[in-house]
Amino acid sequence: MAKNSKGIETAEIIADKCIACQICIAECPVGAIELSPEGTARVLPEVCIGCGECAEVCPVEAVAFDKAGRKKFKKAEKPGPRIPVPGRVVAVYIEHNGQKAADVSWELLGKGRELADKLQARLAALVPGSEINGLYSRVQNIGCDEFHVLEHKSLYRYVSSLYGHALSAMVRRVEPEILLLGATSQGRDLAGVVATHLKTGLTADCTGLDIEEDSGLMLMTRPTFGGNIMATIFCENHRPQMATVRPKVFPMPVFSERECKVIRHDWSPPDDARIPELIDFIEDTTRAGVDITQYPVLIVAGKGACSPDSFPMLEELAGLLGGTVACSRPVVEAGIMPYERQVGQTGKTVAPRLYIGVGVSGAVQHRVAIQGAERILAVNTDPNAPIFQVADAGIVGDYTQVLPELISRIKERKKSRHD
Amino acid sequence: MHIVCCLKQVPDTADVKIDSQTNTLIREGVESIMNPYDLVAVETAVRLKEKHECLISAVCMGPAQAESILRQALSLGVDKGILLSDRAFAGADTLATSYTLAQAVSMLDRQHQVDLIICGKQAIDGDTAQTGPGLATRLGFALLTYITGLESFKPSQRKIIVRRKVEEGQEVLEVNLPALITVELDLARPRRASLPGLMKSLRRKIEVWDKNAIEADAEQLGIKGSPTWVRRIGVPSPRAGGPTFNAAEGLQDAVDRSLDILFQDFFTADEPGVAEGEEHGKKFQGN
Numbered sequence A: 001m002a003k004n005s006k007g008i009e010t011a012e013i014i015a016d017k018c019i020a021c022q023i024c025i026a027e028c029p030v031g032a033i034e035l036s037p038e039g040t041a042r043v044l045p046e047v048c049i050g051c052g053e054c055a056e057v058c059p060v061e062a063v064a065f066d067k068a069g070r071k072k073f074k075k076a077e078k079p080g081p082r083i084p085v086p087g088r089v090v091a092v093y094i095e096h097n098g099q100k101a102a103d104v105s106w107e108l109l110g111k112g113r114e115l116a117d118k119l120q121a122r123l124a125a126l127v128p129g130s131e132i133n134g135l136y137s138r139v140q141n142i143g144c145d146e147f148h149v150l151e152h153k154s155l156y157r158y159v160s161s162l163y164g165h166a167l168s169a170m171v172r173r174v175e176p177e178i179l180l181l182g183a184t185s186q187g188r189d190l191a192g193v194v195a196t197h198l199k200t201g202l203t204a205d206c207t208g209l210d211i212e213e214d215s216g217l218m219l220m221t222r223p224t225f226g227g228n229i230m231a232t233i234f235c236e237n238h239r240p241q242m243a244t245v246r247p248k249v250f251p252m253p254v255f256s257e258r259e260c261k262v263i264r265h266d267w268s269p270p271d272d273a274r275i276p277e278l279i280d281f282i283e284d285t286t287r288a289g290v291d292i293t294q295y296p297v298l299i300v301a302g303k304g305a306c307s308p309d310s311f312p313m314l315e316e317l318a319g320l321l322g323g324t325v326a327c328s329r330p331v332v333e334a335g336i337m338p339y340e341r342q343v344g345q346t347g348k349t350v351a352p353r354l355y356i357g358v359g360v361s362g363a364v365q366h367r368v369a370i371q372g373a374e375r376i377l378a379v380n381t382d383p384n385a386p387i388f389q390v391a392d393a394g395i396v397g398d399y400t401q402v403l404p405e406l407i408s409r410i411k412e413r414k415k416s417r418h419d
Numbered sequence B: 001m002h003i004v005c006c007l008k009q010v011p012d013t014a015d016v017k018i019d020s021q022t023n024t025l026i027r028e029g030v031e032s033i034m035n036p037y038d039l040v041a042v043e044t045a046v047r048l049k050e051k052h053e054c055l056i057s058a059v060c061m062g063p064a065q066a067e068s069i070l071r072q073a074l075s076l077g078v079d080k081g082i083l084l085s086d087r088a089f090a091g092a093d094t095l096a097t098s099y100t101l102a103q104a105v106s107m108l109d110r111q112h113q114v115d116l117i118i119c120g121k122q123a124i125d126g127d128t129a130q131t132g133p134g135l136a137t138r139l140g141f142a143l144l145t146y147i148t149g150l151e152s153f154k155p156s157q158r159k160i161i162v163r164r165k166v167e168e169g170q171e172v173l174e175v176n177l178p179a180l181i182t183v184e185l186d187l188a189r190p191r192r193a194s195l196p197g198l199m200k201s202l203r204r205k206i207e208v209w210d211k212n213a214i215e216a217d218a219e220q221l222g223i224k225g226s227p228t229w230v231r232r233i234g235v236p237s238p239r240a241g242g243p244t245f246n247a248a249e250g251l252q253d254a255v256d257r258s259l260d261i262l263f264q265d266f267f268t269a270d271e272p273g274v275a276e277g278e279e280h281g282k283k284f285q286g287n
C-alpha cells in the first residue's frame, strides 16, 4: 500500500473493477476522489486522509485499502432505516383497458403476493381508470386483500399528468411499503412521474425482486452496463420502494380464492393539469396484432440468418411448431424485421416453451431476455458462440443446411406420432 | 422560442465486456460518447431552428470531461452549452438527476423563457427512461414520451403537434407549450457536423455551473438526494447449457439428437402451447 507524504496509508482505486458509480466520490469526507478522464474513480493521495470510507461504500470492492492503518474520523449521522409498521401493504398498479388487465399486471400480482407473504403484509391492487366495471367482477381470484378503485371520467385514456396525479393520490392514502408497475411504455412513463411526485426511489426494469431478511427491505436486481452487470438496488429511507418489471420476467400466477375488499377513492384532477389533445390515432398495421411474447415457440433470426431469403424457411419451421419468427437487434437495424419482433434488453423479454436461435451469437443483451425460455436450441456455425452456453442443445453448422433437415425431421416425428 | 436539450455522456456500452475469469469490466477501448438518443434530441432541436427563430441550449450533468459532448452539440448547431459539474452532483440516481436538471432549466428560464425541453427516450448505460418524466413533473411541463415525429410546431400559438409511439400504434397529440418530449431513435437521423461548425465550436466557451450557480438545495443533490443505493453487483447468472452436436460429423444425427433433448415431452398428448400457437397462426409480413 502506498503512503502519502504525510505518512498516511491511502486508498487506491482498482480501475478494472470500478464501475464509475461515483458513490465513493460522494462519500469521501475530504473530496479526495475524482473521476479520471478514463471514466473511473481515482484517489488524490495528498488529499486522502486514510479513513477508508470509500472502501466501505464501494459496491464492487474496487478500493484497495489496508484497514489496519485506518484513521478514524467523525462520520456524519445518517438517518436510521424507517421502522416498518405492522399492517403494511404491498401495492401493484394495474394497467388495463377497462375490461382486461395487462398480463404484466397479473405477473406482478403473483410476485406481489410472494413479497407480501414474506412481509406478512396485505396485497393491494391500485386501479385508476374511467369505467372499470369489467375488472372487479372476480376480485376474489386475483390474490389480493384489497382492490382500490379510483374512477374518474378524465381517465378514459392514459395521460401522464392525470394518471400520475391520480396514482400518487392513491399511494398517499394507501401508504404502501412497496409499489410495483409493469415496465410497459405506459408503466415506465407513469412510474417516473409518480416517483417524482412522491420523492421516492425507483428502480427500473428489474429482473429480480426479493425481501432482505433482517431489514425487510426490497432488494431489486436489474441489468446495467448494457446487461453486462446485475446491480442489486435498495431504497432504505423513502416509501414506497418502487420498481418496474418488464413483461414475462415473472411467471403467470395461479391464485386460489381469497377474500378481497373493494375500496373506492374520490379524486378530482388538478386544475393546472396539462392535457395533450389526441387528434389522431394511427394503428400499427405492420404489427397486425403480433406479440412475440404470446407465442409458445419462437424462431429467432440473428445476423447470421439476416437475409430475406431465409424467411420462408424460418416461417415454415415456425408454422410447424405453432410459433412465430422473432429476431435479434442487428436484424431490426438492417430493416428486415420491425422492432416489435426484437428479442433482448432493448426489445422484448420472452419466455416461450421453445426458443430456436438461428445465427444468433448470444450477446448478453440478447441472453438476458431469454432466461425464462423453457428450452433453447441454437444453430450457429461458430462452436464458440456464447449462445451455446445457455442452449439445452446446440447444432454447430450452417443454418441453410441445418434448417431443412430440422424441418424434415420434425415433420417425420409429427407424422409418426399421428400414425 | 427557447429549446433546451438534456444530454448525457455514456460509455459506449456495445464495447463493454466482462472478463469472465475475473468478473471485472474490460474498459480498454471503451469510448465515452453522447447518448445516441440525445443526439436525436439535438438533431430535432436544430431542425426546428432551421424553420423557426429559436435559441437552443444544451445542458449536461457530468464530470469535466463531459464537456466534449456539449462541444459536439455546439458543432451541430446548438447555441449554448452548459455543463453541470460539481462534486455534490456525484452518485445521483434519477430523482436527484431530475432535481439538478430542473434547477438548471429554471435558471435558463430566468434568462430566456423555456418553451420546449427535448430529452432522449433513455440513456443506453442505464436504460431507465425516467429522467424525462421526472424533469417534466418537477417543472410542471406537459410530458410526452416516446416521440417518433414532430408534425408541426406553431410558435405563435405556443402549440406543438407530435407523434407518439404506444403499444398499439401511434398517437398524434397536440399540446400547449411549455412541454417536455423524449425522443425515439427513429425521429430523425442525426447529421454530421460541418467543418465550419466544428471549427466554430472549438472556440466557443462552455459554461460550467456548480451547485451554487443553480441555487440548489444540497440535500437533494447527488448521493444525498438519491433514495436508491447499490447493495451489490454481480454477473448475470448463467443458465446451464446442454450438449452441442457438430453437423459436419453427421447432419441427420445432430438434428435427431437435438430433437430428442428438446422434444422429450414436447409432442405429448395435449400440446397446450403448440395448439395455442397454431390458433394464432399469423405469419410474419416484413415491414
Ligand SMILES: Cc1cc2nc3c(=O)[nH]c(=O)nc-3n(C[C@H](O)[C@H](O)[C@H](O)COP(=O)(O)OP(=O)(O)OC[C@H]3O[C@@H](n4cnc5c(N)ncnc54)[C@H](O)[C@@H]3O)c2cc1C
Pocket (backbone or CB within 6 Å): A226, A301, A302, A303, A304, A305, A327, A328, A329, A330, A331, A342, A343, A344, A345, A346, A347, A348, A358, A359, A360, A361, A362, A363, A364, A365, A366, A379, A380, A381, A382, A385, A397, A398, A399, A400, B013, B014, B015, B124
Ligand atoms: C445497450 C445495448 C442494448 C442491446 N439490446 C439488444 C437487444 O435488445 N437485442 C439484441 O438482440 N441485441 C441487443 N444488443 C446488441 C448485442 O450486443 C449484439 O450485438 C446482438 O445481439 C448480436 O446479434 P446477433 O447475434 O444476431 O449477431 P452477431 O453477434 O453478429 O452473430 C451472428 C452469428 O451468426 C453466426 N452465423 C453466421 N453465419 C451463419 C450461418 N450461415 N449459419 C449459422 N450461423 C451463422 C455467427 O457465427 C454469429 O455467431 C444491444 C447492445 C447494447 C449495447
